[in-house]
Amino acid sequence: MAGKGLFWSTLSDPLIKQNPVLLQILGLCSALAVTTSLDTAITMAASLTVVLVLSAFFVSLIRHHIPDSIRLIVQIIIVASLVIVIDQFLQAYFFDISKRLSVYVSLITTNCIVLGRTESFSRSNPPLPSMLDALGNGLGYSLVLIIIGGVRELFGKGSLLGLQVLPTIDQGGWYTPMALMLLAPSAFFLLGGLVWLVRSLNTYQIEPPEHQAPEKKESRA
Amino acid sequence: MADLNPFSWWKGFLALPNESRTKTIVVAFLVAAVCALAVNGATVVLRPIQSANRAHEQQVRLEALISAIPGMKDLIADAGGDALSAVVVNLETGWAAKDVTPATLEAALQDPTNYTQLTPAEDTAGLGARPDFVQIYILRSGEEVSLAILPFSGAGYQGPIQGMIAMHGDMNTIAGLAITDQVETPGLGGRIEEPAWQAQFAGVKVRDANGELRFAVQHGPASNDYEVDGITGATKTSNAMSRIIRFWMGPNGYGKFFDAVQRGEF
Numbered sequence: 313m314a315g316k317g318l319f320w321s322t323l324s325d326p327l328i329k330q331n332p333v334l335l336q337i338l339g340l341c342s343a344l345a346v347t348t349s350l351d352t353a354i355t356m357a358a359s360l361t362v363v364l365v366l367s368a369f370f371v372s373l374i375r376h377h378i379p380d381s382i383r384l385i386v387q388i389i390i391v392a393s394l395v396i397v398i399d400q401f402l403q404a405y406f407f408d409i410s411k412r413l414s415v416y417v418s419l420i421t422t423n424c425i426v427l428g429r430t431e432s433f434s435r436s437n438p439p440l441p442s443m444l445d446a447l448g449n450g451l452g453y454s455l456v457l458i459i460i461g462g463v464r465e466l467f468g469k470g471s472l473l474g475l476q477v478l479p480t481i482d483q484g485g486w487y488t489p490m491a492l493m494l495l496a497p498s499a500f501f502l503l504g505g506l507v508w509l510v511r512s513l514n515t516y517q518i519e520p521p522e523h524q525a526p527e528k529k530e531s532r533a
Numbered sequence: 534m535a536d537l538n539p540f541s542w543w544k545g546f547l548a549l550p551n552e553s554r555t556k557t558i559v560v561a562f563l564v565a566a567v568c569a570l571a572v573n574g575a576t577v578v579l580r581p582i583q584s585a586n587r588a589h590e591q592q593v594r595l596e597a598l599i600s601a602i603p604g605m606k607d608l609i610a611d612a613g614g615d616a617l618s619a620v621v622v623n624l625e626t627g628w629a630a631k632d633v634t635p636a637t638l639e640a641a642l643q644d645p646t647n648y649t650q651l652t653p654a655e656d657t658a659g660l661g662a663r664p665d666f667v668q669i670y671i672l673r674s675g676e677e678v679s680l681a682i683l684p685f686s687g688a689g690y691q692g693p694i695q696g697m698i699a700m701h702g703d704m705n706t707i708a709g710l711a712i713t714d715q716v717e718t719p720g721l722g723g724r725i726e727e728p729a730w731q732a733q734f735a736g737v738k739v740r741d742a743n744g745e746l747r748f749a750v751q752h753g754p755a756s757n758d759y760e761v762d763g764i765t766g767a768t769k770t771s772n773a774m775s776r777i778i779r780f781w782m783g784p785n786g787y788g789k790f791f792d793a794v795q796r797g798e799f
Contacts, residue, residue: 381552
């Protein structure tokens with residue numbers, strides 16, 4: 313069935329080929345802020361994926377009846393309500409992690425990936441493909457967050473998910489933690505490195521330069 | 534004649550063009566109502582669990598602070614069971630508050646008249662206004678107060694810092710310190726959460742023999758009995774901790790309470 317292949321590519325394309333963070337450069341703020349350790353990165357990734365899938369479902373469900381003039385407001389209200397519910401849920405059942413994620417869960421509302429997917433895909437597709445597309449994008453975002461979170465926690469603290477992997481000097485081991493890894497700039501470096509890596513492997517992602525530097529015509533007198 | 538059958542009314546509504554004014558308003562209202570219901574439902578259902586979480590965390594921090602103080606567990610065991618008692622203290626007088634109990638404290642703190650505005654010169658902790666009533670924990674041996682656990686708060690570098698400080702019976706020697714809430718830079722200022730840094734507060738004196746406030750978080754290693762080591766690379770957070778502790782140990786903080794305890798009036 314041709315539909316099956318289409319479903320599969322809807323789900324898998326956003327992982328690498330159309331990754332929302334690496335190719336579309338969306339949702340960076342949270343990707344930089346919550347990746348100081350792996351567990352916060354995973355929680356954030358899971359929260360965003362849930363919000364993304366549910367908002368895709370609801371928007372797609374009422375897509376024929378959203379008046380064009382208020383469509384952005386309707387979408388944002390749906391997204392924001394879901395985010396508040398998720399935030400309350402985390403505060404109730406994952407109290408420690410929700411304290412460390414602080415304001416970033418509520419900021420999922422303004423994450424460009426969510427509004428981007430509801431506006432460009434869910435608004436014009438039936439619920440099932442919309443949810444698949446949302447799930448794919450959520451997983452693509454999760455993939456990037458988990459890679460960056462893992463690298464930062466491993467080299468910044470010598471641990472993964474709180475378990476000590478590299479014994480640090482403080483604890484009598486040999487590893488000197490890189491404090492830079494825990495600060496925001498390291499996330500920029502890692503993200504830049506990932507973008508470079510993925511574009512080198514998938515050369516079709518490389519964009520043509522927008523401007524040509526003017527040729528140098530005359531030599532200095 | 535208006536059609537009163539709700540199903541056909543609903544069908545008629547859905548069939549309206551999306552751009553019609555009626556449909557726009559009704560859709561906006563319905564979406565808002567459903568979302569409001571979901572948000573309120575989640576908040577109401579989950580609130581008891583959340584407040585239990587917060588109370589539990591306070592308890593854990595308090596217990597961690599107690600177990601970090603040498604000999605504290607034995608003291609409590611000697612005094613028997615429920616020795617640590619919660620008291621609301623009035624910072625204006627230094628005595629136990631007359632008409633505010635731990636149960637009514639939250640309501641009392643809703644009232645802006647129970648706050649004292651601080652001048653910028655006084656306000657070294659960056660509080661703006663200081664609550665007049667604070668819940669503290671005290672341990673008595675006989676009639677004497679042998680230990681007091683005092684909450685403190687103030688502005689750090691990135692955001693508010695909250696914690697608890699334990700004072701020995703002389704109200705001049707720190708017995709221990711715990712940070713309950715902070716959002717300082719992870720790995721730098723955030724290290725105020727580390728037990729190794731907090732451990733050096735134990736035994737540090739706050740005032741010298743003349744009663745002058747000497748406590749400080751030093752830049753680099755501490756050089757005398759009134760100082761603790763600063764955190765390398767976190768000068769602003771170290772300074773903030775210094776200012777916050779000095780505020781709460783001073784006359785606008787627990788100063789009057791200390792005096793009352795030292796006069797044996799508490």
